[in-house]
Amino acid sequence: MAFRAVSVPTEPVSDPVPRKLGLWASERMQASAWRLAPGQDISARMHPQADGMFLIVQGEGEFQAFDRQEPEAAGAYVPSAHYPLDAPPKRLLPEPSRAAVKPGMVCVAPAGLFYGLVNTGEEQLVAVAVTASDTSGTAWTVR
Secondary structure (H helix, E strand, O other): OOOOOOOOOOOOOOOOOEEEEEEEOOEEEEEEEEEEEOEEEEEEEEEOOOOOEEEEEOOHHHHHHHHOOOOOHHEEEEEOOOOOOOOOOOOOOOOOOOEOOOOOOOEEEEEOOOOOEEOOOOOOEEEEEEEOOOOOOEEEEEE
């Protein structure tokens, strides 16, 4: 596979849900660019076999790590061909550890930890998400 150099899109979007663009996928790594409008979030997720990270490119937000108490099993699910039809009803998540983030910051979560990102600013937040490719068994939460 040839190398790739790509620009991370930063143009504002007005979608009702966060916008995700795949940048790279291989047997060893995958990377995506996310654009979140104010108040939007990347739902907490957990990769049992892969570390994950966000690189903040633009905007301000909050990295959330559920390192004190995991979300209830009934509030998490593994996406399937029926997604989002089989997603559980929305539930309150436990209180996470929080870190304010801004451009140039990197947030890292080890395998097995639920983590997410929220745009708490007044402008669009752009982040690049990177995980090792073994995302089998990834679980997502609903808010």
